[in-house]
Amino acid sequence: MSDLDLNPRRSFLSGFGKFTLSASAIALLAGNEKLALITPASAQTANNDVTILNSALGAEQQAIAAYQLGAESGLLQKPVLDLAVQFQGHHKQHADVLAKAVAKLGGKPVVPLKDYAFPKAKLKAQADVLAFAASLEKGAVSAYLGAVPILTDRELAKAAASILGDEAMHWAVLRQALGQNPVPEAFMS
Amino acid sequence: MSIGPTSIATLLVALAVAVLAPAPAARAAGGDAGRGEEIYHRCLACHALAVNRVGPKHCGLFGRKAGTAKGYQYSAAMKKYGVTWDDATIDHFIENPMKVVPGTKMGYAGVKDPQERADLIAYLKKATSDPKICD
Numbered sequence A: 001m002s003d004l005d006l007n008p009r010r011s012f013l014s015g016f017g018k019f020t021l022s023a024s025a026i027a028l029l030a031g032n033e034k035l036a037l038i039t040p041a042s043a044q045t046a047n048n049d050v051t052i053l054n055s056a057l058g059a060e061q062q063a064i065a066a067y068q069l070g071a072e073s074g075l076l077q078k079p080v081l082d083l084a085v086q087f088q089g090h091h092k093q094h095a096d097v098l099a100k101a102v103a104k105l106g107g108k109p110v111v112p113l114k115d116y117a118f119p120k121a122k123l124k125a126q127a128d129v130l131a132f133a134a135s136l137e138k139g140a141v142s143a144y145l146g147a148v149p150i151l152t153d154r155e156l157a158k159a160a161a162s163i164l165g166d167e168a169m170h171w172a173v174l175r176q177a178l179g180q181n182p183v184p185e186a187f188m189s
Numbered sequence B: 001m002s003i004g005p006t007s008i009a010t011l012l013v014a015l016a017v018a019v020l021a022p023a024p025a026a027r028a029a030g031g032d033a034g035r036g037e038e039i040y041h042r043c044l045a046c047h048a049l050a051v052n053r054v055g056p057k058h059c060g061l062f063g064r065k066a067g068t069a070k071g072y073q074y075s076a077a078m079k080k081y082g083v084t085w086d087d088a089t090i091d092h093f094i095e096n097p098m099k100v101v102p103g104t105k106m107g108y109a110g111v112k113d114p115q116e117r118a119d120l121i122a123y124l125k126k127a128t129s130d131p132k133i134c135d
Helices: A003-018 A023-030 A040-072 A080-104 A126-145 A154-177 B005-020 B033-043 B076-081 B087-095 B114-128
Strands: none
Touching: A040 A080, A040 A126, A040 A154, A080 A126, A080 A154, A126 A154, A126 B033, B033 B114, B087 B114
16 A cells, blocks of 8 residues: 555544543443442343443454554554554553443453464455454444444443444544445445 | 134134244245355454354354354353254354353344345355365
8 A cells, every 4th residue: 555545534544543432431331330239130131231241342352452463563554553553542442441341240351362363374465454454343343233232221332332433433444545445335234 | 603702712812822922033045155254244353264262263163062162262151052053053043142042252132134144154154164264
């Protein structure tokens, strides 16, 4: 990929530096006192929400590891490298918030795998890394789409939807960087 | 022929049972592996074909007993599930994983559309029988 390809969207990308998970979402996840007041009657509900949040946490941890691999591969050139590090930072924020929410619900946050067995041998160029990252981001969007409707706590669902939006932006930007239609469809699945 | 009160009561009970009983999940007849590959992209945040990641690998899925992929740490619920994966059992599970196996680690709403499940299963069958993917 040439700098010429990247220049037209620099102003668009620069906006991502300002994006953080909203303070309200963090408060909803980490500071909502009602999450700490789980009654026996709602224990199964809380267990289900823990399962869903832990699935999301596992996916976030995998994304963090994947961007680490990309950043250390030597295949990414600036400004794409900076973008990858920025996206990794978002995933770290998501993971931190999700882990706190799981703990708040009385669950045990999953821990990152020691080895994700990423296809290192197939990553030979910047485009390969971006395509791999895009596949994980698309999967993350779908994972959150599969989480939002079944999270019992609507505040958690709202926060998960907030993260979904971020994952979808990552996916679109990576597709743009690959020269693909960044938003190929009206509805995500 | 006259219909007595007992017959009417029996009919009403039968009707109530028919209305209230959960219908078996519909299964689509044939799947399209090409469409299924697109649907499989939804799974990639957790799954891969050839390796265990957040979820277990799919190579070797058909004919494998649930909860037995080598090297993957399953939930106790999945270890106890007891089914062997085939078209029907995969279709049933992925429609609503958390309802079918309460306690599964797969915190996901499921694939609700029968045709999408059929397409996904068709792709999984094709991909997992490809020696270039699953040796």
